[in-house]
Amino acid sequence: MEPLDRDTAKKLYKHYRKNRDGIRNCPEMASICLICESIHIVPMEGNPYKLVCRNCGFAFFRYQCSACGATIDGRDPKNPPCETCGLRVCTCGACDCPT
Ligand SMILES: [Zn+2]
Ligand SMILES: [Zn+2]
Ligand SMILES: [Zn+2]
Numbered sequence: 835m836e837p838l839d840r841d842t843a844k845k846l847y848k849h850y851r852k853n854r855d856g857i858r859n860c861p862e863m864a865s866i867c868l869i870c871e872s873i874h875i876v877p878m879e880g881n882p883y884k885l886v887c888r889n890c891g892f893a894f895f896r897y898q899c900s901a902c903g904a905t906i907d908g909r910d911p912k913n914p915p916c917e918t919c920g921l922r923v924c925t926c927g928a929c930d931c932p933t
Contacts, residue, residue, distance in 0.1 A: 838865055838873050847871045850909075858907040858925075864896055868909050883921060884908075895921065901928030 843866050850857050850868060857863045864885065865875045872889035886893040895908030901924065906913045908922040916923045919931035 838862055840873075843871070843873050854909055854911055857910040858905050858913055861905075863907065863909075864905075867892055868894075899924035899926060899928060900930055902926045 842862065846860065846862055847866055847868070850860070850863060850866075854868075857868075865873050867873070867875060867887035867890060869892040870887065870890040872887050874888040875885050876888055878884040878886045878893055883895050883897045884893050885896045895906060895913070897906055898904070899906055904924050904926065906922055906924050912925055913922045915921065916929040916931060919929065921929060921931065923929045
């Protein structure tokens with residue numbers, strides 16, 4: 835993905851700080867930290883479901899649903915934690931945890 839310019843990042847940050855609904859559907863939010871506004875987000879080592887901010891260390895769920903392909907973002911209120919395993923789950927309700 836192309837690096838975000840600061841203006842775009844700032845606008846998106848401001849918008850989603852106030853209204854977290856929809857973060858999952860915004861590809862740019864994969865590289866914006868909602869805590870410190872940093873755009874230095876990297877995959878978390880050893881955890882394929884999470885990304886981590888290199889600036890403040892905040893980690894959040896962001897991954898693709900294996901059932902429907904939609905993006906899950908733990909910062910989005912529409913992606914609640916799974917009652918069984920605690921992983922943030924897709925709006926379709928599917929979870930990879932063993933049943
Ligand atoms: Zn941060
Ligand atoms: Zn899904
Ligand atoms: Zn689960």
